[in-house]
Amino acid sequence: MNEANRAALTAALARPMESAIRYELLPIAGMQEAACELPHGAVVTVTCSPRHGLERTLQASEWLVGEGFRVVPHLAARLMRDRAHLEQVLGRLAALGIDDAFVVGGDTERPLGAYPHGLALLEAMDGHARRPARIGVPVYPEGHPRVEAMALQRDLAAKAGLADYAVSQLCFEAAPLLAWREQQRRAGLSLPVYAGIPGVMEPRRLLAIALRLGLGPSVRALQRQSGWLARLLKPSPYRPDALLEPLVTLLGDPLGGFVGLHVYTFNRVAPTHRWLEDRSGLVSSPSATIEPEGRAVTSAGEPLA
Template identity: 25%
Template sequence: MAILGFKRKEASPPPHDAQLAAFLQGASIEVMPRTATKVEDFAAILPRGTRVYIAHIDGTPIDEMVATAARLRAEGMEPMPHFPARIIKDRTTLTDWIARYRGEAGVDQGLILAGGVAEPIGDFATSMDLLSSGAFEGFARLHVAGHPEGNRDIDPDGGIKNVSDALAWKQKFSERTDAEMAIATQFCFEAEPVIEWADAIRAAGIDLPVHIGVAGPAKLQTLIKFSIACGVGPSLRVLQRRAADVTKLLLPFEPTEVLTKLAAHKAANPDFNIASVHVFPLGGIKASATWLETHSKDEE
């Protein structure tokens, strides 16, 4: 019985935003083998054909990576495993990985990156080393990393020279490969720096489409921890301001605001080079999948 006759007010659904819904079409998401085991059936939470990146953390056996890719394929997803240069010993290892991914999971796309370890264990140190190897011939799609706020592992002085030179090299590589290429970025929390960066790389002759990274719904403490570990730059201030507001401290942080602004900019500037959204499910895959489903509907 309701106290004093008052009924609990149901939470109202979020307002429909057609621009945001359009912007989210074709969004991708990321898993690791250990997080994938927490999902009973990917087809129950993600649209068929969703591109699912498989993060390859140093120490994860290739057997687990390939098994995760095969499972995603069987459940109607498009697996895109990471190929981190610095944890791949040599070309024999690389070609073996590729053969297994293709043979056991039908993989024909990959995210090519340096990797999150300080020193290479073998012959490859950069994504350019991997791309130059020729091992990815026949792949339909190759994505490379982008850093809207720079990356101190690549540019220790805090500048952007090395990341800019790397993007220029990848642009030239895209002009001599049959694979579709795109830039997948680190996650950010602010629209304005992203717009400025995207416009700047385009002005510099980089016309690869950008898949902008955002963090899925998560506790604020979780996001701050991951952001510091991953070297997120000035847009971290968005989280810091939120942390200072005690009324919002316990509420999960969602990427709605930053993506709504980017979606509006895309609608007003159709040539804007951000083509898609990539979600890092730092608060759990199901939470991110639910957020995507809610906000990517075409109609209310």
């Protein structure tokens, strides 16, 4: 990374936490150790899986708040049973002082209750006395494996009036992100957007995640890279330098660029945080180590439908 881009990244990450960088964690075994590798007060988003439901996400959020993090729980619409359940969840978030939530559809095949998709949950939360001050929604620069592009665009247009920001799906190259951002700028999308990037991780795991999430263009981008198969067999980790470089000068631009980075860590926090510090020149101290609570392992991540 050249000095100009390093300076731009440093400036972007020096802004207030809510507009700079967010680390996504999975509420599974090892989450607490992973969180302790982050600086005190970091913004941490907590995913939600159909196996453990919203309760696991809320429990993890409670622990993270207690440790001084700024927490953004994922609220999966298909896992919300009814209005009473929604009232309970919003009440717990308010009691914890959580003022930011990320509304997704969730990846369970059938909804448990009255909210079959993210838009339905957004509508139910609209105007609610305990609605978090900020609500985010997902966007799909590389498309969705089960939803056609026109439907995604209509869904985004409907959500834009009910949300405060958007987060892109995980991408492994900049081109789809940049092309999508320009398309949305021309279409008049006013939501600030966080660019979703992977953290530092083993190449084999990276490819497995991409295949599971149906990220065809990014998988092809990985395959186009010289010696990609050989690198999959090596222990050296993947680092998203080539992805970050074209995005750096657009960070901090809420209109035509990206307000910040949303880092999909898959709980590989320590190498990812060190990589970002190295790229930006920032130095921060991790929070004190806390004894981890045992958790059952579940699959990593959830589709952001």
